[in-house]
Amino acid sequence: MPTPHFTSIMPSVPVEDLPRAVTFYAEQLGFEVEFQNGTTYAIVSRDGIQLGIAAPPLSTVPAGCGRCYFKLSAGIDELYEGYRAQGVTILHELRDESYGMREFMIADIDQNRINFGQPRD
Helix, strand or coil, X not given: CCCCCCCCCCXXXXXXXXXXXXXXXXXXXXXXXXEEECCCEEEXXXXXXXXXXXXXXXXXXXXXXXXXEEECCCCHHHXXXXXXXXXXXXXXXXXXXXXXXXXXXXXXXXXCEEEEEEECC
């Protein structure tokens, strides 16, 4: 039997209104909509990284209780400035952390916490 080989992970965040959330992720955060199943589930992606978006009744977790972390290899300063220019809610300003990462955190339209980080040079 072959050994399993995982190629990626796809976190999901709970939202109240799927069409509104999909619009936010596409228009405000620059994600592409890859899949949408009615008003209960969608998959968005950016640079090959996917994020699931789940609404009731599929999601039993209350909207705003989600959290995920996107690790970048480059471009965090530009991403941060772009989100600020779009009026995205910044919860944690871009800064260098003591553990070697440069990070910031935003809230999506449902108040889920989305972190972005990049190793410092």
